[in-house]
Amino acid sequence: MKALQRYLAYLGALLARPALFALYLLSGFVPRRPDLWVFGSWGGHRFADNAAAFFVYCQEAVSSSVRLVWISRDGDIVRRLRADGYEAHHIWSARGLAACLRAGLYLFDNFCKDVNFWTSRSARKVNLWSGVPLKSFERDIDNPRSRYYRLFHGTLPERLALSIMMPWHVDRPDLIIATSPETAQITERAFALKPATVVITGYPRNDILFRDAADEPAAARDWPGSFRNAVEAGRFVFFYLPTYRDSGKSFLDLDWGEVDRLMQARNGSFFLKLHPDDRASFEATGAHVTELPQGIDIYSLLPATDVLISDYSSIIFDYMLLEKPIIHYLPDLDEFRTSSRALTFDPTEIAVGPVCQTGPELMKALDALLEGVEPDAASLTAWAATQRRMNLHRDGGSNARVLGAMGDRFPELSGLVRGATTE
Numbered sequence: 001m002k003a004l005q006r007y008l009a010y011l012g013a014l015l016a017r018p019a020l021f022a023l024y025l026l027s028g029f030v031p032r033r034p035d036l037w038v039f040g041s042w043g044g045h046r047f048a049d050n051a052a053a054f055f056v057y058c059q060e061a062v063s064s065s066v067r068l069v070w071i072s073r074d075g076d077i078v079r080r081l082r083a084d085g086y087e088a089h090h091i092w093s094a095r096g097l098a099a100c101l102r103a104g105l106y107l108f109d110n111f112c113k114d115v116n117f118w119t120s121r122s123a124r125k126v127n128l129w130s131g132v133p134l135k136s137f138e139r140d141i142d143n144p145r146s147r148y149y150r151l152f153h154g155t156l157p158e159r160l161a162l163s164i165m166m167p168w169h170v171d172r173p174d175l176i177i178a179t180s181p182e183t184a185q186i187t188e189r190a191f192a193l194k195p196a197t198v199v200i201t202g203y204p205r206n207d208i209l210f211r212d213a214a215d216e217p218a219a220a221r222d223w224p225g226s227f228r229n230a231v232e233a234g235r236f237v238f239f240y241l242p243t244y245r246d247s248g249k250s251f252l253d254l255d256w257g258e259v260d261r262l263m264q265a266r267n268g269s270f271f272l273k274l275h276p277d278d279r280a281s282f283e284a285t286g287a288h289v290t291e292l293p294q295g296i297d298i299y300s301l302l303p304a305t306d307v308l309i310s311d312y313s314s315i316i317f318d319y320m321l322l323e324k325p326i327i328h329y330l331p332d333l334d335e336f337r338t339s340s341r342a343l344t345f346d347p348t349e350i351a352v353g354p355v356c357q358t359g360p361e362l363m364k365a366l367d368a369l370l371e372g373v374e375p376d377a378a379s380l381t382a383w384a385a386t387q388r389r390m391n392l393h394r395d396g397g398s399n400a401r402v403l404g405a406m407g408d409r410f411p412e413l414s415g416l417v418r419g420a421t422t423e
Contacts, residue, residue, distance in 0.1 A: 010165075013165065014164075014165070017164055017165075020118045021118075023118045023119065024117070024118045024119070024120070024121050024167075025121065027100075027101055027118070027119045027120065027121045027122070028121035028122040029122075030101045030102060030122075031102070032102060032103065032104040032122060032123055033067075033102050033103065033104050034104040034105070034410075034412040034413055034416065035065060035066050035067060035104070035416055036066070036067045036069070036099065036102055036103045036104055036105070037058070037066055037067070037068055037069070037103060037104070037105040037106075037107060038069045038070075038071050038099055038100055038103040038105070038106055038107070038115050038116075039051050039052075039054070039055045039068070039069070039070050039071065039107045039108070039115065040070070040071045040072065040091075040106075040107075040108050040109075040114035040115035040116070041108065041109045041110075041114050042109060042110065042114060042130075043073070043110070043113055043114055044071065044072050044073035044074070044091055044113070044114060044115070044116075045072075045073055045074055046074075046077070046295075047070065047072070047077050047080070047081065048109075048297060049109045049128070049130055049205055050109055050128035050129065050130070050177075050203050050204045050205045051107055051108055051109045051114065051128050052205075052297070053203075053204035053205040053207065053208070053299070053399065054107060054128060054204040054399055054402060055068060055070060055086075055107075057204060057207070057399040057403075058403070059086065061399075061400075061403060061417075062403070062416060062417055065416045066416055067087070068086070068087065069087045069088065069089060069096075069099045069103070070086060070087070070088040070089075071088075071089060071090075071091050071096055071099070071100060071115045071116060072088060072089075072090065072091065073090065073091050075090060078090055091115075091116050096116075097116075097119065100115060100116045100119035100120070101119050103123055104123060104124060104412065105123065105124045105125075105126065105406075105410075105413070106120050106123050106124070106125045106126065107126045107128060108125075108126075108127060108128065109127075109128055109129065109130050110127075110129070110130055111127075111168040111169060111171075112125055112168045112171055112173075113168040117167065117168045117171065120171075124174050124175075124410055124413075125171075125173040125174050125175075126173060126174065126175045126176070126177075126402075126406060127173035127175070127176040127177070127191075128176075128177055128203075128204065128402070129176055129177060129178070129187065129203075130314070131203065131313075131314025131315070131317070131318070132178070132179070132183040132186050132187060132314055132317070132344070133243060133312055133313050133314040133344070134311075134312040134313070134314075134316075134343050134344055134345050134347050134350065135243070135312045135336075135342075135343055135344065136190070136342045136343065136344050137190050138152070138169070138190040138191055139152045139153075139189065139190050139191070139192055140186075140189065140190045140342070140344065141342070142342045143342070147162060147166075148169070150162060151163065151166060151169055151170070172191060172192070172193060172197075173191075173193075173197065174197065174409070174410070175197060175199060175405065175406065175409055175410075176191065176193065176197060176198055176199075177198070177199055177200075177201045177202075177203065177402060177405070178198050178199070178200050178201075179200065179202055179203060179317065179390060179391050179392065179393070180200060180388075180389060180390050180391055180392040181200065181392065182389050182390070183317075183390060184198045184199075184200050186344060199401075199402075199405040199409075200392050200393075201393070201398050201401035201402045201405055202391065202392070202393040202395075202397070202398030202401060203318065203398055204398050204399045204402055205299045205318070206299070206318050206321055206396075206398055207396040207397070207398050207399050208299050208300060208302075208303070208396075209299065209302060209303055209318070209321050209322055209396075210321070210395060210396030211303065211396070222296075222297065222300060223296075223300070223301060223304075224290075224292055224293065224296060226269075226271075226290045226292075227269075227271060227290075227292065227301060227304075230269035230271075231304045234267075235263075235267050235268055235269045236266065236267060236268040236269070236306050236307075236369075236370055237268070237269050237271065237304065237305045237306050237307070238263075238268060238269070238270045238271065238305070238306065238307045238309060238366065239271050239273075239298075239301065239302070239305040239307070239308055239309065240270065240271065240272045240273075240309040240310070240329070241272075241273055241275075241298065241308065241309070241310045241313060241315050242274065242275065242310060242311050242313070242329075243275050243310070243311055243312045243313035253331055253359060254359050254362065255359055256286060256289050257286060258359075258363060259286070259288075259289050259363070259366070260286025260287065260288050260289045261286075262363065262366060262367060262370070263286075263288035263289065264286075264287070264288050266367075266370040268288065268366075268370055269288050269290070270288060270289045270290070270366075271289075271290050271291075271292055271301075271305075272289070272290070272291045272292065273291065273292040273293075273294070273296070273298060274291070274294075275313075298315075299318075302318075302319060302322065303322060305324070306324060306325070306369075307324065307325045307326070307327060307366075307369055308324065308325075308326045308327070309326075309327045309329050309362075310326070310327075310328070310329070311328065311329055311330050311347070312330075312336065312343065312347060316328070316352075317386075317390040317391060320352065320383070320386065320387050320390065320391065321391060321394055325353055325369055325375075326351075326352055326353040327353050327354050327356060327362065327365050327366070327369075328347060328348075328351045328353060328354065328355045328356065329356045329357075329362050330347055330348075330355065330356070330357050331356075331357055331358065331359070333347070333348075333357060350386055351382075352379070352382055352383040352386050352387075353365075353375070353379070354368075403417050404417070
Protein backbone atom coordinates (compact mmCIF):
# COMPACT_ATOMS: atom_id res chain seq x y z
CA MET A 1 0.00 0.00 0.00
CA LYS A 2 2.78 2.46 0.90
CA ALA A 3 4.58 1.67 -2.35
CA LEU A 4 1.37 2.38 -4.30
CA GLN A 5 0.83 5.65 -2.44
CA ARG A 6 4.41 6.69 -3.18
CA TYR A 7 3.96 5.82 -6.86
CA LEU A 8 0.72 7.83 -7.08
CA ALA A 9 2.40 10.80 -5.38
CA TYR A 10 5.23 10.76 -7.92
CA LEU A 11 2.75 10.44 -10.77
CA GLY A 12 0.74 13.39 -9.48
CA ALA A 13 3.90 15.48 -9.12
CA LEU A 14 4.95 14.63 -12.67
CA LEU A 15 1.55 15.53 -14.12
CA ALA A 16 1.63 18.87 -12.29
CA ARG A 17 5.07 19.83 -13.61
CA PRO A 18 3.96 21.64 -16.82
CA ALA A 19 1.69 24.00 -14.87
CA LEU A 20 4.27 24.52 -12.14
CA PHE A 21 7.08 25.31 -14.58
CA ALA A 22 4.74 27.78 -16.29
CA LEU A 23 4.17 29.45 -12.91
CA TYR A 24 7.92 29.52 -12.35
CA LEU A 25 8.49 31.22 -15.70
CA LEU A 26 5.77 33.81 -15.12
CA SER A 27 6.96 34.55 -11.56
CA GLY A 28 10.11 36.07 -13.02
CA PHE A 29 8.08 38.91 -14.56
CA VAL A 30 6.42 40.01 -11.31
CA PRO A 31 8.06 43.13 -9.80
CA ARG A 32 9.94 42.20 -6.64
CA ARG A 33 9.96 44.22 -3.42
CA PRO A 34 13.31 44.38 -1.59
CA ASP A 35 11.45 45.13 1.65
CA LEU A 36 9.45 41.87 1.54
CA TRP A 37 11.25 38.72 2.71
CA VAL A 38 9.78 35.20 2.81
CA PHE A 39 11.17 32.40 4.96
CA GLY A 40 10.72 28.63 5.07
CA SER A 41 12.26 25.49 6.52
CA TRP A 42 12.54 21.79 5.70
CA GLY A 43 10.26 21.66 2.69
CA GLY A 44 7.71 23.86 4.43
CA HIS A 45 7.02 21.26 7.12
CA ARG A 46 8.92 22.72 10.09
CA PHE A 47 9.62 25.94 11.94
CA ALA A 48 13.20 25.18 12.89
CA ASP A 49 16.91 25.54 12.32
CA ASN A 50 18.68 28.58 10.91
CA ALA A 51 15.68 29.94 9.01
CA ALA A 52 13.53 30.03 12.14
CA ALA A 53 16.31 31.54 14.26
CA PHE A 54 17.00 34.25 11.68
CA PHE A 55 13.28 34.94 11.20
CA VAL A 56 12.89 35.60 14.94
CA TYR A 57 16.06 37.72 15.00
CA CYS A 58 14.83 39.84 12.09
CA GLN A 59 11.63 40.67 13.97
CA GLU A 60 13.71 42.82 16.30
CA ALA A 61 16.37 43.90 13.82
CA VAL A 62 14.53 44.98 10.66
CA SER A 63 10.76 44.57 11.04
CA SER A 64 10.31 48.35 11.10
CA SER A 65 11.55 48.54 7.50
CA VAL A 66 10.97 45.01 6.15
CA ARG A 67 7.85 42.86 5.94
CA LEU A 68 8.78 39.39 7.20
CA VAL A 69 6.60 36.41 6.23
CA TRP A 70 6.90 32.74 7.16
CA ILE A 71 5.61 30.32 4.48
CA SER A 72 4.58 26.80 5.47
CA ARG A 73 2.69 23.74 4.29
CA ASP A 74 1.62 23.00 7.87
CA GLY A 75 -1.52 24.72 9.11
CA ASP A 76 -0.55 24.22 12.74
CA ILE A 77 2.72 26.09 12.19
CA VAL A 78 0.86 28.97 10.51
CA ARG A 79 -1.63 29.21 13.37
CA ARG A 80 1.06 29.02 16.05
CA LEU A 81 3.17 31.75 14.47
CA ARG A 82 0.16 34.02 14.03
CA ALA A 83 -0.71 33.49 17.69
CA ASP A 84 2.82 34.65 18.53
CA GLY A 85 2.28 37.84 16.56
CA TYR A 86 4.18 36.90 13.38
CA GLU A 87 2.91 36.97 9.81
CA ALA A 88 2.60 33.46 8.38
CA HIS A 89 0.70 31.95 5.46
CA HIS A 90 0.13 28.59 3.86
CA ILE A 91 2.21 28.08 0.73
CA TRP A 92 -0.76 27.86 -1.66
CA SER A 93 -3.10 30.33 0.05
CA ALA A 94 -3.90 33.55 -1.78
CA ARG A 95 -1.87 35.65 0.68
CA GLY A 96 0.97 33.13 0.69
CA LEU A 97 1.20 33.16 -3.09
CA ALA A 98 1.00 36.95 -3.21
CA ALA A 99 3.83 37.28 -0.70
CA CYS A 100 6.02 34.76 -2.54
CA LEU A 101 5.42 36.37 -5.94
CA ARG A 102 6.33 39.86 -4.70
CA ALA A 103 9.12 38.98 -2.26
CA GLY A 104 12.55 40.22 -3.22
CA LEU A 105 14.31 37.83 -0.87
CA TYR A 106 13.85 34.12 -0.13
CA LEU A 107 15.54 32.69 2.97
CA PHE A 108 15.56 28.96 3.67
CA ASP A 109 17.37 26.08 5.37
CA ASN A 110 17.98 23.61 2.57
CA PHE A 111 16.49 24.50 -0.81
CA CYS A 112 14.15 27.07 -2.24
CA LYS A 113 11.28 24.58 -2.02
CA ASP A 114 11.35 25.27 1.74
CA VAL A 115 9.47 28.44 0.79
CA ASN A 116 8.05 27.93 -2.72
CA PHE A 117 10.43 27.20 -5.58
CA TRP A 118 7.72 27.71 -8.22
CA THR A 119 7.28 31.41 -7.38
CA SER A 120 10.96 32.24 -6.87
CA ARG A 121 12.38 33.15 -10.29
CA SER A 122 14.21 36.51 -10.20
CA ALA A 123 14.13 36.72 -6.37
CA ARG A 124 17.36 36.86 -4.36
CA LYS A 125 17.95 33.54 -2.58
CA VAL A 126 19.82 33.08 0.69
CA ASN A 127 20.52 29.52 1.75
CA LEU A 128 21.05 29.44 5.52
CA TRP A 129 21.83 25.72 5.20
CA SER A 130 21.27 23.02 7.79
CA GLY A 131 24.91 22.25 8.50
CA VAL A 132 27.98 20.55 7.05
CA PRO A 133 27.80 17.05 8.50
CA LEU A 134 30.24 14.17 8.44
CA LYS A 135 28.30 12.68 5.54
CA SER A 136 28.68 14.02 2.01
CA PHE A 137 25.89 15.95 0.30
CA GLU A 138 24.77 17.23 -3.10
CA ARG A 139 27.50 16.88 -5.77
CA ASP A 140 29.85 15.16 -3.32
CA ILE A 141 27.55 12.14 -2.93
CA ASP A 142 29.27 9.19 -4.60
CA ASN A 143 26.74 6.37 -4.13
CA PRO A 144 25.39 5.40 -7.61
CA ARG A 145 22.20 4.11 -5.97
CA SER A 146 21.39 7.59 -4.69
CA ARG A 147 19.02 9.69 -6.79
CA TYR A 148 21.14 12.72 -5.89
CA TYR A 149 24.21 11.06 -7.36
CA ARG A 150 22.25 10.36 -10.55
CA LEU A 151 20.96 13.94 -10.59
CA PHE A 152 24.49 15.33 -10.83
CA HIS A 153 26.55 12.45 -12.23
CA GLY A 154 24.14 10.10 -13.99
CA THR A 155 23.36 9.69 -17.66
CA LEU A 156 21.89 12.64 -19.54
CA PRO A 157 18.33 11.20 -19.45
CA GLU A 158 18.68 10.60 -15.69
CA ARG A 159 19.92 14.13 -15.07
CA LEU A 160 17.14 15.65 -17.16
CA ALA A 161 14.38 13.58 -15.54
CA LEU A 162 15.57 14.23 -12.00
CA SER A 163 16.09 17.94 -12.72
CA ILE A 164 12.45 18.14 -13.75
CA MET A 165 11.36 16.40 -10.55
CA MET A 166 13.81 18.21 -8.22
CA PRO A 167 14.70 21.52 -9.89
CA TRP A 168 15.52 23.21 -6.59
CA HIS A 169 18.66 21.07 -6.33
CA VAL A 170 20.14 22.60 -9.48
CA ASP A 171 19.00 26.14 -8.65
CA ARG A 172 21.98 27.87 -7.05
CA PRO A 173 21.55 30.43 -4.25
CA ASP A 174 22.86 33.97 -4.43
CA LEU A 175 24.39 33.60 -0.98
CA ILE A 176 24.99 30.67 1.36
CA ILE A 177 26.54 30.66 4.81
CA ALA A 178 29.22 28.51 6.44
CA THR A 179 30.98 28.23 9.80
CA SER A 180 34.68 28.14 8.87
CA PRO A 181 37.04 28.31 5.87
CA GLU A 182 37.11 24.51 5.65
CA THR A 183 33.33 24.09 5.73
CA ALA A 184 33.02 26.97 3.25
CA GLN A 185 35.20 25.06 0.77
CA ILE A 186 33.09 21.92 1.23
CA THR A 187 29.87 23.90 0.70
CA GLU A 188 31.30 25.65 -2.36
CA ARG A 189 32.28 22.32 -3.94
CA ALA A 190 29.06 20.48 -3.09
CA PHE A 191 26.86 23.24 -4.52
CA ALA A 192 29.23 24.15 -7.40
CA LEU A 193 29.36 27.80 -6.31
CA LYS A 194 31.79 30.64 -6.81
CA PRO A 195 33.83 31.31 -3.64
CA ALA A 196 32.30 34.76 -3.21
CA THR A 197 28.85 33.20 -2.83
CA VAL A 198 29.83 31.45 0.43
CA VAL A 199 30.14 33.69 3.49
CA ILE A 200 31.55 32.57 6.85
CA THR A 201 29.08 33.89 9.39
CA GLY A 202 28.38 31.00 11.72
CA TYR A 203 24.87 29.58 12.01
CA PRO A 204 21.99 31.70 13.38
CA ARG A 205 20.59 28.75 15.33
CA ASN A 206 23.77 28.65 17.42
CA ASP A 207 23.38 32.14 18.88
CA ILE A 208 21.00 30.69 21.47
CA LEU A 209 23.89 28.60 22.81
CA PHE A 210 25.49 31.82 24.07
CA ARG A 211 22.43 33.22 25.83
CA ASP A 212 22.74 34.53 29.35
CA ALA A 213 21.95 32.01 32.10
CA ALA A 214 19.26 34.40 33.30
CA ASP A 215 17.33 33.69 30.08
CA GLU A 216 16.99 29.96 30.78
CA PRO A 217 13.73 30.13 32.80
CA ALA A 218 12.00 31.76 29.83
CA ALA A 219 13.35 29.09 27.46
CA ALA A 220 12.30 26.34 29.86
CA ARG A 221 8.65 27.20 29.33
CA ASP A 222 8.85 25.58 25.88
CA TRP A 223 10.71 22.47 27.04
CA PRO A 224 8.93 19.10 27.11
CA GLY A 225 7.81 18.32 30.66
CA SER A 226 10.09 15.31 31.04
CA PHE A 227 13.13 17.34 30.04
CA ARG A 228 12.24 20.26 32.28
CA ASN A 229 11.68 17.93 35.23
CA ALA A 230 15.09 16.29 34.74
CA VAL A 231 16.88 19.64 34.58
CA GLU A 232 15.06 21.08 37.58
CA ALA A 233 15.81 17.93 39.56
CA GLY A 234 19.53 18.37 38.88
CA ARG A 235 19.86 15.11 36.98
CA PHE A 236 22.80 14.48 34.61
CA VAL A 237 21.26 14.93 31.14
CA PHE A 238 22.39 12.94 28.09
CA PHE A 239 20.98 13.93 24.68
CA TYR A 240 21.20 11.39 21.83
CA LEU A 241 20.73 12.95 18.38
CA PRO A 242 21.47 10.48 15.58
CA THR A 243 21.26 11.45 11.93
CA TYR A 244 19.21 9.58 9.31
CA ARG A 245 20.39 6.69 7.15
CA ASP A 246 19.75 6.75 3.40
CA SER A 247 19.39 2.97 3.54
CA GLY A 248 16.57 3.13 6.08
CA LYS A 249 18.13 0.23 7.99
CA SER A 250 17.70 0.01 11.75
CA PHE A 251 20.60 1.13 13.93
CA LEU A 252 19.02 1.45 17.40
CA ASP A 253 20.44 -1.73 18.90
CA LEU A 254 20.90 -0.57 22.48
CA ASP A 255 19.59 -2.40 25.53
CA TRP A 256 17.30 0.39 26.66
CA GLY A 257 16.54 -1.38 29.90
CA GLU A 258 20.24 -1.34 30.76
CA VAL A 259 20.48 2.34 29.87
CA ASP A 260 17.48 3.10 32.08
CA ARG A 261 18.95 1.18 35.03
CA LEU A 262 22.24 3.06 34.72
CA MET A 263 20.41 6.40 34.63
CA GLN A 264 18.35 5.46 37.66
CA ALA A 265 21.40 4.34 39.63
CA ARG A 266 23.48 7.42 38.81
CA ASN A 267 20.86 10.21 38.85
CA GLY A 268 20.91 10.55 35.07
CA SER A 269 18.34 11.08 32.33
CA PHE A 270 18.73 9.92 28.73
CA PHE A 271 16.82 11.75 25.99
CA LEU A 272 16.57 10.73 22.35
CA LYS A 273 15.30 12.63 19.33
CA LEU A 274 15.37 11.02 15.90
CA HIS A 275 16.12 12.98 12.73
CA PRO A 276 12.92 14.28 11.03
CA ASP A 277 13.65 12.13 7.96
CA ASP A 278 14.49 9.01 9.96
CA ARG A 279 12.24 5.97 9.64
CA ALA A 280 13.68 4.14 12.65
CA SER A 281 11.41 3.21 15.55
CA PHE A 282 12.13 3.53 19.24
CA GLU A 283 10.58 1.40 21.96
CA ALA A 284 11.49 1.84 25.61
CA THR A 285 9.43 1.79 28.78
CA GLY A 286 11.93 3.00 31.39
CA ALA A 287 11.27 6.17 33.36
CA HIS A 288 14.71 7.62 32.63
CA VAL A 289 14.93 7.07 28.85
CA THR A 290 12.64 9.35 26.86
CA GLU A 291 12.05 10.04 23.18
CA LEU A 292 11.36 13.72 22.54
CA PRO A 293 8.80 14.86 19.94
CA GLN A 294 9.79 16.10 16.49
CA GLY A 295 8.33 19.56 16.86
CA ILE A 296 10.71 20.77 19.57
CA ASP A 297 13.55 23.23 19.08
CA ILE A 298 16.56 21.17 20.10
CA TYR A 299 18.78 24.24 20.22
CA SER A 300 16.80 25.67 23.13
CA LEU A 301 17.49 22.40 24.99
CA LEU A 302 21.19 21.97 24.24
CA PRO A 303 22.55 24.48 26.82
CA ALA A 304 20.75 22.59 29.59
CA THR A 305 22.23 19.21 28.65
CA ASP A 306 25.46 17.73 30.00
CA VAL A 307 26.53 15.39 27.19
CA LEU A 308 25.72 14.99 23.49
CA ILE A 309 25.69 11.58 21.80
CA SER A 310 25.64 11.60 18.00
CA ASP A 311 27.14 9.99 14.91
CA TYR A 312 27.42 11.56 11.44
CA SER A 313 25.60 14.81 12.13
CA SER A 314 26.72 18.44 12.07
CA ILE A 315 25.15 18.82 15.51
CA ILE A 316 28.54 17.66 16.80
CA PHE A 317 30.24 20.81 15.52
CA ASP A 318 27.46 23.03 16.88
CA TYR A 319 27.59 21.40 20.31
CA MET A 320 31.32 22.02 20.53
CA LEU A 321 30.50 25.69 21.05
CA LEU A 322 29.17 24.75 24.49
CA GLU A 323 32.51 23.09 25.38
CA LYS A 324 30.72 20.09 26.84
CA PRO A 325 31.49 16.35 26.39
CA ILE A 326 30.53 14.53 23.19
CA ILE A 327 30.26 10.77 22.67
CA HIS A 328 30.52 9.48 19.09
CA TYR A 329 28.30 6.40 18.81
CA LEU A 330 28.90 4.69 15.45
CA PRO A 331 27.26 1.24 15.60
CA ASP A 332 26.91 0.96 11.81
CA LEU A 333 29.99 2.74 10.49
CA ASP A 334 30.85 0.13 7.84
CA GLU A 335 27.20 -0.24 6.81
CA PHE A 336 26.80 3.54 6.57
CA ARG A 337 29.84 3.85 4.33
CA THR A 338 28.65 1.16 1.92
CA SER A 339 24.88 1.71 1.80
CA SER A 340 24.36 5.39 2.53
CA ARG A 341 27.02 7.77 1.28
CA ALA A 342 30.66 8.74 1.60
CA LEU A 343 31.87 10.64 4.63
CA THR A 344 33.34 14.12 4.31
CA PHE A 345 35.50 13.42 7.35
CA ASP A 346 36.57 10.17 8.93
CA PRO A 347 34.47 10.26 12.13
CA THR A 348 37.11 8.38 14.09
CA GLU A 349 39.67 11.05 13.22
CA ILE A 350 37.45 14.08 13.74
CA ALA A 351 36.11 12.73 17.05
CA VAL A 352 36.48 14.95 20.11
CA GLY A 353 35.35 12.35 22.62
CA PRO A 354 34.95 8.59 23.07
CA VAL A 355 34.24 6.62 19.88
CA CYS A 356 31.86 3.73 20.54
CA GLN A 357 30.80 1.12 18.01
CA THR A 358 28.92 -1.29 20.28
CA GLY A 359 26.32 -1.02 22.98
CA PRO A 360 28.73 -2.12 25.76
CA GLU A 361 31.26 0.50 24.65
CA LEU A 362 28.60 3.19 24.82
CA MET A 363 27.50 2.03 28.27
CA LYS A 364 31.10 2.25 29.45
CA ALA A 365 31.40 5.80 28.10
CA LEU A 366 28.13 6.84 29.76
CA ASP A 367 29.28 5.37 33.04
CA ALA A 368 32.65 7.15 32.86
CA LEU A 369 30.99 10.52 32.37
CA LEU A 370 28.59 9.89 35.22
CA GLU A 371 31.64 9.07 37.36
CA GLY A 372 33.16 12.42 36.43
CA VAL A 373 36.17 11.07 34.53
CA GLU A 374 38.10 13.99 32.99
CA PRO A 375 39.50 13.90 29.42
CA ASP A 376 43.24 13.45 29.01
CA ALA A 377 45.61 16.02 27.49
CA ALA A 378 45.53 14.41 24.04
CA SER A 379 41.73 14.60 23.95
CA LEU A 380 41.78 18.27 24.93
CA THR A 381 44.31 19.00 22.17
CA ALA A 382 42.15 17.20 19.59
CA TRP A 383 39.11 19.12 20.82
CA ALA A 384 40.81 22.49 20.34
CA ALA A 385 42.04 21.59 16.86
CA THR A 386 38.61 20.44 15.66
CA GLN A 387 36.94 23.44 17.23
CA ARG A 388 39.18 25.78 15.21
CA ARG A 389 38.55 23.83 12.00
CA MET A 390 34.77 23.86 12.27
CA ASN A 391 33.88 27.13 13.98
CA LEU A 392 35.66 30.33 13.05
CA HIS A 393 33.27 32.39 15.18
CA ARG A 394 32.58 31.27 18.73
CA ASP A 395 30.13 33.87 19.95
CA GLY A 396 26.47 34.83 19.73
CA GLY A 397 26.80 37.12 16.71
CA SER A 398 25.95 34.87 13.77
CA ASN A 399 22.54 36.42 13.07
CA ALA A 400 24.06 39.88 12.90
CA ARG A 401 26.80 38.67 10.55
CA VAL A 402 24.25 37.08 8.21
CA LEU A 403 22.27 40.31 8.08
CA GLY A 404 25.46 42.28 7.45
CA ALA A 405 26.51 39.92 4.66
CA MET A 406 23.13 40.38 2.97
CA GLY A 407 23.49 44.15 3.13
CA ASP A 408 27.00 43.95 1.69
CA ARG A 409 26.11 41.57 -1.16
CA PHE A 410 22.73 42.96 -2.21
CA PRO A 411 22.81 46.73 -2.86
CA GLU A 412 19.02 47.02 -2.74
CA LEU A 413 19.06 45.82 0.88
CA SER A 414 21.86 47.99 2.22
CA GLY A 415 19.59 50.83 3.30
CA LEU A 416 17.11 48.44 4.91
CA VAL A 417 19.64 46.66 7.12
CA ARG A 418 22.26 49.37 7.75
CA GLY A 419 20.85 50.50 11.10
CA ALA A 420 20.45 46.96 12.38
CA THR A 421 24.02 45.95 11.55
CA THR A 422 25.74 49.01 12.94
CA GLU A 423 24.09 49.21 16.36
